[in-house]
Amino acid sequence: MKDDSQILVRVRNLKKYFPIQEGWLINRQVGAVKAVDDVSFDIRKGETLGVVGESGCGKSTTGRAILHLDPPTAGEVLIDGKDLSRMTTVERRKFRPRAQMIFQDSYASLNPRHSVGSIIAEPMVIHTDMAPDKMRQRVMDLLEMVGLNPNHYQRFPHEFSGGQRQRINIARALSLNPKFVVCDEPISALDVSIQAQVINLFEDLQKDLGLTYLFIAHDLSMVQHISDRVAIMYLGKIMELTSRENLFENPLHPYTRSLISAVPIPDPIKERQRTRILLKDEVPSPADPPRGCVFSTRCPQVESICTRTAPPWKEIHSDHFASCHFV
Ligand SMILES: Nc1ncnc2c1ncn2[C@@H]1O[C@H](COP(=O)(O)OP(=O)(O)OP(=O)(O)O)[C@@H](O)[C@H]1O
Ligand SMILES: [Mg+2]
Numbered sequence: 001m002k003d004d005s006q007i008l009v010r011v012r013n014l015k016k017y018f019p020i021q022e023g024w025l026i027n028r029q030v031g032a033v034k035a036v037d038d039v040s041f042d043i044r045k046g047e048t049l050g051v052v053g054e055s056g057c058g059k060s061t062t063g064r065a066i067l068h069l070d071p072p073t074a075g076e077v078l079i080d081g082k083d084l085s086r087m088t089t090v091e092r093r094k095f096r097p098r099a100q101m102i103f104q105d106s107y108a109s110l111n112p113r114h115s116v117g118s119i120i121a122e123p124m125v126i127h128t129d130m131a132p133d134k135m136r137q138r139v140m141d142l143l144e145m146v147g148l149n150p151n152h153y154q155r156f157p158h159e160f161s162g163g164q165r166q167r168i169n170i171a172r173a174l175s176l177n178p179k180f181v182v183c184d185e186p187i188s189a190l191d192v193s194i195q196a197q198v199i200n201l202f203e204d205l206q207k208d209l210g211l212t213y214l215f216i217a218h219d220l221s222m223v224q225h226i227s228d229r230v231a232i233m234y235l236g237k238i239m240e241l242t243s244r245e246n247l248f249e250n251p252l253h254p255y256t257r258s259l260i261s262a263v264p265i266p267d268p269i270k271e272r273q274r275t276r277i278l279l280k281d282e283v284p285s286p287a288d289p290p291r292g293c294v295f296s297t298r299c300p301q302v303e304s305i306c307t308r309t310a311p312p313w314k315e316i317h318s319d320h321f322a323s324c325h326f327v
C-alpha cells in the first residue's frame with residue numbers, strides 16, 4: 001500500500017445490502033440484494049479510478065454508499081481522513097460540498113422549470129451566504145469553465161443539447177469547489193461524437209482544479225482513456241484492480257480478460273486477430289449469488305474449489321489486486 005498521505009478516499013469492507021420484504025400487512029424481511037458485498041480500495045489524490053462492470057453489478061450503489069447518499073450496511077469509508085458515518089447531521093452537511101456526484105441522465109437531474117443560473121447556484125444558496133451579485137458572477141465563471149456561454153444563465157435546460165446539459169450538471173457539481181467527484185456514467189447517454197468532448201472537459205477540469213474522480217462506466221472502452229487505475233466489478237465484488245496499463249497488458253482475472261476481449265483495437269491487423277471470450281449463462285441474481293467465487297458459474301477456468309470457497313482479495317504484484325484462486 002502506498003503512503004497514506006497520498007490517499008483521498010479509503011474504502012474498507014464496504015457492504016450495501018437492500019432488504020427484500022414480503023407480506024401484505026406486515027412486511028417481513030425474506031432476504032437481501034447484496035448490491036455491494038465487501039469491497040476495499042483506495043483512491044489517490046488527483047487520480048481517476050475507473051469502475052467497470054455489467055448492469056446491476058453495484059457500481060452506482062458503491063458510489064452512493066461512499067458519499068453516504070445511501071448509508072452503507074457495513075464497512076468503513078474515509079474521505080480525506082473523515083468518516084462520514086461518525087459525523088453528526090450538522091457536520092455531514094458541512095462536509096457535503098467537498099464530495100459531489102454527477103449522474104448519467106443529464107435531463108432528469110435538472111429541474112426544467114428553473115433557469116440554468118438558479119440550477120447552478122442552488123448548492124451555493126444552500127451551503128453559503130454569498131451575496132447575489134457575487135453568486136451571479138460565480139455562475140458565469142462556472143459556465144465559462146465548462147465551455148458554455150456565460151451569458152446564457154437565464155436560459156432553461158430544454159434550450160441546451162444533451163452534451164451541454166451534462167456540462168451544466170458538471171458546473172453545478174463544481175460550484176462548491178469539491179475535491180472528490182463520483183461520475184456515474186456521465187457520458188453513456190451522449191452521442192459518441194460528444195462523448196470525447198465531455199471526457200476532455202473532465203480531464204481539463206481535473207488538471208486545473210486538482211480533482212479526484214471515481215469514474216463509473218459499463219464498458220472498458222469508456223474508461224480506458226480517462227482512468228489512471230481501473231476496478232473491475234462483478235456481482236457486488238471487485239474482481240481486479242490495477243493501473244490501466246497493467247490491466248490491458250497483464251490482466252489476471254478471467255472476467256477481466258473477457259471484458260478486454262470485447263474492446264475494439266484501433267490497429268486493423270490486431271483487430272482482425274482479436275478473439276472474443278464469450279461467457280456462458282447470464283449474470284446470477286445479487287439476491288442469490290453463487291457459493292464460493294461469485295464468477296464461478298460463468299468462468300471459463302472454473303475448478304471445483306471455486307464453487308466451494310470464495311477467493312481472497314489479494315495484492316498479487318505491487319499495486320495489482322485480484323480475487324481468483326488461480327492467480
Ligand atoms: N434502492 C434499491 N433497492 C433495492 N435494490 C436496489 C436498489 N438500488 C439498487 N438495487 C439493486 O442493487 C443491484 C446493484 O444496482 P446498481 O444500480 O448499483 O448497479 P449498477 O452497476 O450501477 O448498474 P447499471 O450499470 O445498470 O447502472 C441491482 O441488483 C439493483 O437492482
Ligand atoms: Mg448504475
